[in-house]
Amino acid sequence: MSDRDRDPEGRARNARPRDALGRPLPHGAVGEPRAPEGVVREPARSLAEAQQLLDAGRPFHAHEVLEDAWKSCPDDERDLWRGLAQLAVGLTHAARGNATGAATLLGRGVRSLSPATDAAHRHGVDDVGLAAWATRLAAAAEAGRPLDLTPPRLTLGPAR
Known part of the structure; x- marks a missing residue:
């Protein structure tokens, strides 16, 4: 019998609290609020929520929102949402100091x-702007240069 945390459907889920970068904390610790998983949102809402989380320094949590969009989108949008989720995970790795993971996930995101x-x-x-941003960040990570962790803007539009 497994003592792993499970969701109501019996799937393994880590119920430990997490920090702003998604790293598990000890049971009982105070962690960051988590985005609920499996929420189907309109695309504009997914993008807005993910942008707010990126801007708040919470790329792991933005990834969770984008992953929900990826899992619930029409087939012709899978590459888009997968790519956005991969870019958020790449930024998460960069913020955690994992240059190799950052470069790998950012590259996957660009390819998606x-x-x-x-x-x-x-x-x-x-x-186009996201691919350029990710390519620059991945190159800096691979070269061991300091990383600019300023989050990207996901959508076209007026500067924030």
Whole structure:
């Protein structure tokens, strides 16, 4: 019999609290509020929530929102949402000091976004700008240079 944390459907879920970068904390510790998993949101809401989390220094939690979109989107949008989730995880690794993980996930995100131009434009996602941002951050990580952890802007539009 497993003593792993499980959700109501019996799937393994780590119920330990997490810090702002998604690292598990000891049971009983006070952690960051977690985005509920499995929430189906309208694309604009997913992008807005993910942007708010990125701007608050919580890229791991932004990844969870984007992953929900990836799991519930139409087939022709999977590359877009997978790519955005991978970029958020890449930023998470960068913030945690894991340069190798950052470069790997950022590269995957860029590759996932590449075929997603139509879906990106449909939702106002700045796929070109995000790919450029991720490529710069991945190159800095691979070269051992200091990383600019300023979160990217997910959508086209007025500067924030």
